[in-house]
Amino acid sequence: MDAIQNLPEVSKKDFPLLENNCKSNNKIIYLDHAATTQKPIQVLKKIDEYYRNFNANVHRGAHQLSAKATEEFENSRSVISKYLNANSSKEIIFTRNATEAINLAARSWGEFTLQENDEIILSIMEHHSNIVPWQMVAAKNKCRLKFIGIDKNGKLDINDFKSKLTSKTKLVSLVHISNTLGCCNPIKEITNLAKQKGSLVLLDACQSLAHQKIDVIDLGIDFLAGSGHKLCGPTGIGFLWSKKEILEKIPPLFGGGEMIQDVFEESSTWAELPHKFEAGTPAIAEAIGLAEAINYIKNVGLDNIHQYEKTITKYLFEKLNEIEDIEIIGPPPEIDTKRASLATFYVKKIHSNDIAEILDSKGICIRSGHHCCQPLHRHLGINSTARISMNFTTNKDDIDRFIDKLKETINFLKINS
Numbered sequence: 342m343d344a345i346q347n348l349p350e351v352s353k354k355d356f357p358l359l360e361n362n363c364k365s366n367n368k369i370i371y372l373d374h375a376a377t378t379q380k381p382i383q384v385l386k387k388i389d390e391y392y393r394n395f396n397a398n399v400h401r402g403a404h405q406l407s408a409k410a411t412e413e414f415e416n417s418r419s420v421i422s423k424y425l426n427a428n429s430s431k432e433i434i435f436t437r438n439a440t441e442a443i444n445l446a447a448r449s450w451g452e453f454t455l456q457e458n459d460e461i462i463l464s465i466m467e468h469h470s471n472i473v474p475w476q477m478v479a480a481k482n483k484c485r486l487k488f489i490g491i492d493k494n495g496k497l498d499i500n501d502f503k504s505k506l507t508s509k510t511k512l513v514s515l516v517h518i519s520n521t522l523g524c525c526n527p528i529k530e531i532t533n534l535a536k537q538k539g540s541l542v543l544l545d546a547c548q549s550l551a552h553q554k555i556d557v558i559d560l561g562i563d564f565l566a567g568s569g570h571k572l573c574g575p576t577g578i579g580f581l582w583s584k585k586e587i588l589e590k591i592p593p594l595f596g597g598g599e600m601i602q603d604v605f606e607e608s609s610t611w612a613e614l615p616h617k618f619e620a621g622t623p624a625i626a627e628a629i630g631l632a633e634a635i636n637y638i639k640n641v642g643l644d645n646i647h648q649y650e651k652t653i654t655k656y657l658f659e660k661l662n663e664i665e666d667i668e669i670i671g672p673p674p675e676i677d678t679k680r681a682s683l684a685t686f687y688v689k690k691i692h693s694n695d696i697a698e699i700l701d702s703k704g705i706c707i708r709s710g711h712h713c714c715q716p717l718h719r720h721l722g723i724n725s726t727a728r729i730s731m732n733f734t735t736n737k738d739d740i741d742r743f744i745d746k747l748k749e750t751i752n753f754l755k756i757n758s
């Protein structure tokens with residue numbers, strides 16, 4: 342248990358940005374891990390090593406540098422595949438981020454497969470990345486979008502889902518853990534229901550991949566989208582996972598080098614998976630850095646991370662609940678035991694941007710706004726919220742300091758409003 346409680350003390354040392362800040366007089370407390378995570382030294386060193394020692398293009402040159410770069414790049418695919426318990430690394434398609442992964446599914450699978458009057462089910466808590474691509478496909482293929490609501494605790498309303506699922510549903514595309522409500526959606530139950538109607542399921546796993554184990558086979562899903570930078574990895578790299586039998590049937594989205602088998606003047610044939618979906622030179626250093634990040638997280642241990650984050654989330658909620666005027670959106674930890682280690686809240690008559698700005702001046706980084714969830718905010722009748730998001734590097738002192746400064750900030754804004 343002590344090992345788990347000491348997690349932030351041990352791991353913070355690996356994160357230069359967090360560690361250097363702890364030593365400086367203007368110490369900052371980073372509580373925006375849901376927007377992007379900080380990077381451990383192991384990842385920074387691996388990227389540096391690639392550029393210094395074996396920088397070359399992949400899959401092309403016959404020389405030793407290219408062979409080494411290709412080996413490390415393809416090893417990254419294998420690390421991701423094992424992390425998800427996928428059947429094969431050929432099922433991992435590298436993208437720039439999760440947004441591009443969802444767009445790839447929407448364009449390559451959606452446009453190719455969906456017919457007029459088919460239905461796609463999303464939820465009201467989706468990130469814009471899991472709404473806009475489907476709106477675009479729905480407009481083009483004349484399909485209909487349906488949105489699952491939330492219950493009084495801020496969890497997905499499963500009865501509403503059941504009432505919206507029909508034999509016209511061809512895809513259910515849902516977030517695993519909401520970046521705003523923090524709730525963890527019951528994906529296995531949803532998948533079981535969706536399969537009974539013949540629908541596929543896409544999982545937006547951006548907020549869950551660094552916090553709990555994900556097994557794509559056990560979940561029974563058909564697509565998964567993830568972003569490297571939320572996994573302690575670099576920006577510019579993400580991935581789409583899907584089943585080989587789906588990926589083999591659908592057309593590529595981008596054309597160019599690397600994704601072809603033969604090019605003739607009038608037409609071309611496609612390369613084998615996964616290369617069919619990866620046109621042009623990929624983000625090599627970023628993919629290699631991402632594998633190092635996943636290995637780092639695996640070393641810390643997803644079970645340890647999950648257990649530790651549960652304790653700090655409970656602590657955060659207790660502290661926030663002591664502050665009058667604060668309204669938290671999303672289920673409390675006692676109602677959703679798998680919820681994320683984040684809290685999203687608002688204070689009546691005070692704009693969340695003012696809270697975030699004043700906290701920033703006191704060295705505390707949080708996020709404010711709609712968190713790319715405008716439909717959710719509109720549904721709740723709120724313009725904007727403040728969000729604090731933690732990970733295994735956050736300790737109780739960080740939370741205490743944040744709570745003290747938040748109290749000061751709210752009092753100041755109340756007096757001046």
Ligand SMILES: Cc1ncc(COP(=O)(O)O)c(C=O)c1O
Nearest residue numbers: 438439440468470520545547568
């Ligand atoms: C739940 C969720 N989905 C999708 C995204 C989009 O991720 P990216 O901007 O890395 O594509 C985010 C990013 O905040 C997110 O939190």
